[in-house]
Amino acid sequence: MALLALGINHKTAPVAVREKVAFSPEQLQDALLEACHEAQLAEVAILSTCNRTELYCASGVEGGRAVLEWLGRYHGLDYTDLEPCSYLHWDEDAVRHMMRVACGLDSLVLGEPQILGQLKTAFATAQQAKSVHSELGRLFQHTFSVAKQVRTQTSIGENPVSVAYAAVSLAQHIFTDLGKSRALLIGAGETIELVARHLQQAGVREIVVANRTLERAQKLSDEVGARAILLPEIPHALASADIVISSTASPLPILGKGAVERALKQRKHEPMFMVDIAVPRDIEPEVGELSDVYLYTVDDLREVIEENVKSRESAAREAESLISHGAADFMRQLRSLDAVDTLRSLRSKMESLRQHELSKALRQLENGRDPQQVMEQLSRGLTNKLLHMPTVQLKNATAQGRTELLELTEELFDLLPDSATEKNPE
Template identity: 70%
Template sequence: MALLALGINHKTASVAVREKVAFAPEQVEDALMQACQLSGVHEVAILSTCNRTELYCSSASNGGETLLQWMSEYHQLPLEDLQSCSYQHLDADAARHMMRVACGLDSLVLGEPQILGQLKSSYAVAQSAKSIRSDLGRLFQQAFSVAKQVRTQTAIGENPVSVAYAAVSLAQHIFADVSQSSALLIGAGETIDLVARHLVQNGVKKITVANRTLERAQALASQFGAEAVLLSDIPEVLASADIVISSTASQLPILGKGAVERALKQRKHRPMFMVDIAVPRDIEAEVEELSDVYLYTVDDLREVIEENVKSRQDAAEEAEYLINHGTSEFMQQMRSLDAVGTLRTLRQKAEKTRDQELEKAFKMLNKGKSVEDVLQQLARGLTNKLIHSPSVQMKKASAMGRGDLLQLTQELFELAPNDTEDDS
């Protein structure tokens, strides 16, 4: 059985590719059930965010190619397109990769905390779909434990540098005084929550939150004294927004070029700053063609983010040490579990031999054999049966020149080379 981490992320694929392989929240459970039906795949969990789509699996050695083929068919993409931008990590490397993801060391924003919550959601959905059992379950728990250590023992979470923070920082470069701007936030998830917090901290007072459900928009808006509207109300409020930041799980664009054109006319071509954090994109790419619009995607935020991560580099090195230790600990744990299974089988075999020899002994006693004769026969029978298979295998190993197996046998059974010799 092998552990596998397979996927694409912001380092290997553009946003245009990532949005094609993203799993919508309502798709994940069904996708997990499908993946578990694949030959060689025993456990699977899916992590799908704006910056990555990854599958964590317990599988046979060929599980990676099987899953990549399935992803190609599921998303109706040429296999070659996925192969060119995907990566695969096995066993210890897979464990280390998941821990680096959980700690935010593999994120676009170094050390960002949201990914840990997304990984926990991935685990919960896999549990609900019954696509995760012992091996992956232990790996997830170890990843959560290491992430907690990194958060509490290093400064990786200090100096806020998230996608949300980067988006607001960029707005400050566009507007001389961002506090005088009005903002329209599309979505009501964690990222938009963070965006709203950063905007308020920078003095923005007029904020509108648009969401598919009004209740969720109101719950978020109430924290910041903002207005809540439905997605269908966006055309009515768009013209009054200087800043538009969108992050939803919609599979189709929410803002089209036509709607933005109409808003610009009402604004008499005063500039609009727009950031589309979503994957798939919420704002049509063609909007970038319009004059007076500054449109950025998550990929465009990279430069802003890179300026803010320098302070976290030392903390990241400390985190890598904790991750390496956590990986070693996990792999030792898994090897120990392998030994437990082997020992259980060995004990069962020994107990079966014992019971067989005891049965023979009782029969001999019932036939009137002396206790001394029966005990001697029992001892000889047990000895012969217990060492028969090891003796045969050792002779084969010796004939094949496998001195390493003979040496291992001596170590396992604590045999000194001259144990059988007489010292006299």
Template identity: 70%
Template structure:
């Protein structure tokens, strides 16, 4: 059985491709079962975020084509199109990749902490729907342990940076004084909560939170003395907003060009700074065509993020060393577990031979045979039967030139090799 990590991310695929391959929570149960059945997988878990979609699998298959064909079919893309922007890691490389993802080393923002929670959710969902078994389960647990060690033993999480932080940093470059700006936040999830915190720390005091459900918007807005509205109220709120940052799980754009154009007229063309963090996008790309609109997507945040990454590079090197050790240790344990079945079978065979020889010896004693002679025959019989098959196989291996088997026996039984003589 082999471990496979297959996916696309912000390094290999454009935002247009990533948003088409993203899974929403409502699709996960169906997708997990379809993937397992269509690609003949033993175990599977799916991680889907704005910057990556990855499948972690335990499989007997030698290739990735079946999985790419299923993924393409599910999302209406060709397998060839996915092949050109995907990556696949096997066994120890798969474990190493998963640990790098969990530790934030493969993220758009180096060391960002959110991905670990998203990976834990992927683990929980696959476990809930019965597509997680012993092998992947062990890999997830080792991954979580390594990620925790990285956070504890390195400075990778200090001075936290994230896509949310990068968005606010970009706003600070555009507005001289953020304390005079009003912010409209679309969505009420963890990313928007981070955005709100960074905005407040930067001096923004007027925040409006728009969400599909009002209760969640009220809860989040209340933390920052802000206003809560429904998505349908966005056109009115847009007129007052200087900063708009969107991050929802909607499959369709929430903010269109017409609504923004109408708001600009009422604002007398005072500019609006917009960041669309969502994948799929919340703001129609055509909005960027409007004068007085500064629209950025997650891909546009790279320069801000790269500057922040430089502050974490030494910590990342320390983290890589921890991950390397963790991946090696995981596969050492996996190989040890693989020996259990063989050891169990070997011990069972030896015990069966012992019981047969002991039963024969006890019968001979009951018949009055000399105990010393019985013990001698018992010892000889056990030795002959235990060594019979190994002897046959070693002679066969020697005749075929397979010296590695003889060396393995010498190592197993701590035997001295044949002495070499001077010629």
């Protein structure tokens, strides 16, 4: 069984491409089952975030192209459009890649912790869809263990560097005093929660949280002293917002150019700062054409983030070492499991021979044969039966020039002379 990691991320494709291959949470269950069937995968899990879409697969056939073709078909895209911006890793490289992702070493924000939670959610979703079994299950659990080791043994996550932090940091550059600014946050997930906390710490004047369900928006609002509203109320709240930061899982834009134009008129064209962290995008790109709007996407935050990652580079090198050891250890475990079926078959065959010889011996005893003769015949017959096939195969192999089997047999049955016990020629 081959392990495969295939994906498209912020390093290989712009947000305009990434949003086309993103999966909404509602799509994942059916997509997992469809991927297994159409790409002939034994197991599959899908990770879809604002920065990446990745498929982790266990496949009996090396079908990287089949997986990418399925990804294209699912989203109505051509394979030739996706192939140049995709990447493919097999076996130990796939294991190492998943571990780097889990530890935040492959993220836009080096060492960011949110990706581990997103990977755990991807695993849980695949478990619910029954698209992961023993092989990917072991890989995910081992990956989570290595990620925990990296978090506890390195300083990879000590400094506050995240997409959320970068968005608020950029806002501070534009508004010299956030204490006079009002913020509208769209969504109530983990990223928006981080944004809200950073804004609260920065002393922003007012925060409004808009979400599809009021309960979740209210829960976050209670924690950060904000006001909760529903998505349809956004047009009314937009006119008072100096800062708009959005991160939802909506497949379609939530804010259009027309709504923002109307808000700007009410604001008498006072500038608005907007950050769209979502993939697919929550804010129509045309909004950025408006002269009084400063619209940034997740890709635009790269420069802000790069200024903050230098302190994590040393920790990242330590993390890479832990990941290399973790990947090698997992592959050793995987190879050792390959021997289980062979050993089980060997034991079954030996047990069958033992039962056959034992039955013969018991019948002879019932017929009054001398027990000592019966035992001698049992031991001799068992030895002959056990060694017959290996003897035939070794002779055939030697005749064909495959002498390496002789060396393996000597090692397997400990037939090599022990130099420590050999008689000293002097």
